[in-house]
Amino acid sequence: MADLEAPQSKSRDLDKLLLRAGNLVGPDFYPGTEVKALISQLSIVSSSFSDFVIRLLSLRVLVVGAGGLGCELLKDLALSGFRNLDVIDMDRIEVTNLNRQFLFRLEDVGKPKAEIAAKRVMERVSGVEIVPHFSRIEDKELEFYNNFNIIALGLDSIEARRYINGVACGFLEYDEDDTPRRETIKPMVDGGTEGFKGHARVIVPGVTPCFECTIWLFPPQVKFPLCTLAETPRNAAHCIEYAHLIKWHEVHGGKSFDPDEPEHMKWVYDEAVKRAELFGIPGVTYSLTQGVVKNIIPAIASTNAIISAACALETLKIVSGCSKTLANYLTYNGGEGLHTKVTEFVRDKDCLVCGPGILIELDTSVTLQKFIDMLEEHPKLLLSKASVKHGKDSLYMQAPPVLEEMHRPNLSKSLYDLMGRVQKDTVHVFGTALKNEEKQSSLTKLRVVFKGADGVADMDTAIGA
Amino acid sequence: MIGLFKVKEKQREEAKNTNSRGASVKKQSAGELRLHKDITELNLPESCTISFPNGKNDLMNFEVTIKPDEGYYKNGKFVFTFQVSSVYPHEAPKVKCITKVYHPNIDLEGNVCLNILREDWKPVLNINTVIYGLFHLFTEPNYEDPLNHDAAAVLKTNPKQFETNVRRAMGGGYVGNTSFPRCI
Ligand SMILES: [Zn+2]
Numbered sequence: 001m002a003d004l005e006a007p008q009s010k011s012r013d014l015d016k017l018l019l020r021a022g023n024l025v026g027p028d029f030y031p032g033t034e035v036k037a038l039i040s041q042l043s044i045v046s047s048s049f050s051d052f053v054i055r056l057l058s059l060r061v062l063v064v065g066a067g068g069l070g071c072e073l074l075k076d077l078a079l080s081g082f083r084n085l086d087v088i089d090m091d092r093i094e095v096t097n098l099n100r101q102f103l104f105r106l107e108d109v110g111k112p113k114a115e116i117a118a119k120r121v122m123e124r125v126s127g128v129e130i131v132p133h134f135s136r137i138e139d140k141e142l143e144f145y146n147n148f149n150i151i152a153l154g155l156d157s158i159e160a161r162r163y164i165n166g167v168a169c170g171f172l173e174y175d176e177d178d179t180p181r182r183e184t185i186k187p188m189v190d191g192g193t194e195g196f197k198g199h200a201r202v203i204v205p206g207v208t209p210c211f212e213c214t215i216w217l218f219p220p221q222v223k224f225p226l227c228t229l230a231e232t233p234r235n236a237a238h239c240i241e242y243a244h245l246i247k248w249h250e251v252h253g254g255k256s257f258d259p260d261e262p263e264h265m266k267w268v269y270d271e272a273v274k275r276a277e278l279f280g281i282p283g284v285t286y287s288l289t290q291g292v293v294k295n296i297i298p299a300i301a302s303t304n305a306i307i308s309a310a311c312a313l314e315t316l317k318i319v320s321g322c323s324k325t326l327a328n329y330l331t332y333n334g335g336e337g338l339h340t341k342v343t344e345f346v347r348d349k350d351c352l353v354c355g356p357g358i359l360i361e362l363d364t365s366v367t368l369q370k371f372i373d374m375l376e377e378h379p380k381l382l383l384s385k386a387s388v389k390h391g392k393d394s395l396y397m398q399a400p401p402v403l404e405e406m407h408r409p410n411l412s413k414s415l416y417d418l419m420g421r422v423q424k425d426t427v428h429v430f431g432t433a434l435k436n437e438e439k440q441s442s443l444t445k446l447r448v449v450f451k452g453a454d455g456v457a458d459m460d461t462a463i464g465a
Numbered sequence: 466m467i468g469l470f471k472v473k474e475k476q477r478e479e480a481k482n483t484n485s486r487g488a489s490v491k492k493q494s495a496g497e498l499r500l501h502k503d504i505t506e507l508n509l510p511e512s513c514t515i516s517f518p519n520g521k522n523d524l525m526n527f528e529v530t531i532k533p534d535e536g537y538y539k540n541g542k543f544v545f546t547f548q549v550s551s552v553y554p555h556e557a558p559k560v561k562c563i564t565k566v567y568h569p570n571i572d573l574e575g576n577v578c579l580n581i582l583r584e585d586w587k588p589v590l591n592i593n594t595v596i597y598g599l600f601h602l603f604t605e606p607n608y609e610d611p612l613n614h615d616a617a618a619v620l621k622t623n624p625k626q627f628e629t630n631v632r633r634a635m636g637g638g639y640v641g642n643t644s645f646p647r648c649i
Contacts, residue, residue: 400505
């Protein structure tokens, strides 16, 4: 079928990857126009396509973040043949973005990044459909994320990565023998840059380590001691943090500082300048002030481009199988010379986010008290004094007394009711576990399945009751 | 890897079943889970108590009251607010002293100079360690890491005077031009 393609096609290079077999391809790779159609969602579905491909034509990719990395990702994915993209970002365009977020122009300042980025890429790349979402990632329903086959992350915060990771891993289900169910796997491709450094990684929940398995890769940000700021500032950043953390509250009392409020930032900058003059310290500028206060490390457009290119290729590889995927964490350092390396990190089998957890089957009548007693007997748990948490709800807490009292009424209720009458869901339990004859603090994930409750019917009775 | 998408339709059906639960169960953060565990494992001296002004549905914001049973601050009562972010324990909790106090390591706005709250925070530390750290500030105030200059200077040069000043402040009096609320 390859020779049916126009020789001048803009996807000429992609065709070489997708239309030919090779030695490095993934295990499920079937070269041909079908796989290409799958990625690019050809609007005319040929009758020669199998049902299999037609079913796959709904492939959708979500790009999280429309900043430096997000702009690159959207462009790269669109040019790689992806036709159905969504992009989500809560920020508006600022003047300082324009040097590297190349999809934006001066007249766009103040407009939502997601909307402008989508518009610009659609103008330049024919056939691509990009749906923008000007929204916080936390404000979307969880089901929104389930609409996508793959999620590409171009973020600059650990908090946001942790959130998306939790959501994506939340869709993962395991069989009785603790093997992940393929159809519930939501792969992620994560990029990140800091100055000349960057990383790209592939997260296939249940298969490769999730963000939480390797949270130690991100050391906590080093913070200056307050007394240094107050007493012995030695550099420009100390002066800025003094104005931001100490002086602001001294002058403004309870009014909280908003880093996105230009007037607040200007005030901190002016105070930092005064402080720097007092101590004879050079180097306080407005952009440094923004950088220190918002903890921004200067972004370099070319580092973004390199990392995004790696992420876009991994996305293409995951969906097409045209090559094995990155296993599983690439670091790039262009600071001194150029160094790049791929490390295969391993999963934390007990990971609270992506791990299978321990499967427990219960009758719908079991009370929370009974459930807690059972945890103590359970051979894999031997958990005494257990506290129980379901999603955001804490169902029971053993201590401190003030909280124990607030949760006590739940003990006599059925766990099935407390969990919203669903047939199965995850709960977390923590307490003291007996391991190797030793008592130790423990936090464990459980997959609770209720016997004889089949979701829909019971939902109806629940509403009727 | 294309196999991941083979059973897309099945997944759709699954989604229908999970839909109802998606709406009712809010996503918890891993940080929240760790915090809840920390809270149930608190092992505090009698002089420290914890309370949750927003009730059981908001444990990320709480108050800790410290009543030192020895030292300069004996019998005083000092309230700290804790704000814990969803990235906990990656980030230390934000702690403020909401009782105005005459103390070398706590300024008049309630900022606290405690190393484990900033430069020495490690994710293996927990709420218990922080509370012990705060408690320690009252039994052994330290003039080497001052946030309140004047108090630090007095403690260093004239501990007797410092003791008098602390008593006066806790009794609801003035130290220099600064008035303090009664907290004894
Ligand atoms: Zn994990």
